[in-house]
Amino acid sequence: MESGRLFFDPTSGCHGGNMLFLGNGDPVFRGPTGSMMSMEESSKRRPFFSSPEDLYDEEYYDEQLPEKKRRLTPEQVHLLEKSFEAENKLEPDRKTQLAKKLGLQPRQVAVWFQNRRARWKTKQLERDYDLLKSTYDSLSANYDSILKENDKLKSEVASLMEKLKAKEEAGVVPPPVQKPETLPGDMNEIMGTQFSVKVEDRLSTGSGGSAVVDEEGPQLVDSGDSYFQSCVQYPAGCMAAVDGGVQSEEDDGSDDGRSYFSVDVFAAAERQQQAEEGEALGWWVWP
């Protein structure tokens, strides 16, 4: 097999590949990727810089160096980029016009747009990935802080329950559940300050879906009822309050920069946490 010269494909505007001759003398065309095609298949192909008559011109073979893949000039690229910015798809008319303007084959313009779209898509995927990752990181950090806060609250609750139990055993507090105003002074202090502070804290910190008590939910501060009691009596209400609190934040339409995903993520996590908590402490789990 003899090696030949490189060809230009007028149907594609591309060049590259070699004219080869088989042992029996049959000419074949080998594309840049090494794939073979018959002369019939490549009948539409012509040399890059020459007319079809030059195909078998020995002088041509000697004089012409193998055609190299050429990069577009910065001016050509600039114009193509501008055109791509305007519209990333190429209608036949625009392709022809651009090709004329740039001194390129229409097929080259089409290929450039094709590759440009592929590059854009890759970049877009990278951007999407970055966005998702930062959103995930933010959600993850929020979730961690909520867990910590939950642990802290659980230990506070446990501590208070122990105090309450001690008082009951000492006969200071008549069991079972009492209205806050009937509690002894220190219990009023504990319940009235710590819990109201807690509620305010949670409502003001803006810690995502961590607002345990909704404004419309049962609250010690406003109603005078124990939040514990309300939860014991109306556990579903407490849960609704939780959901309401989360929902209200979602509904207000405010974008605090971390609500790319539905806050249901938080709500679900919180419900899970509460279920576990309820089991652990033996209250507010509805039979």
Added chain:
DNA sequence: TTGTGTTTTATTGCCTCC
């Protein structure tokens, strides 16, 4: 200079749409 990684240009094959 050379090896290596990245970018750009181009091809191939498959798919969809008209």
Added chain:
DNA sequence: GGAGGCAATAAAACACAA
């Protein structure tokens, strides 16, 4: 069935460190 788009890929051109 032809045109055009896309994914996968090849290969030349380029960049850059050792």
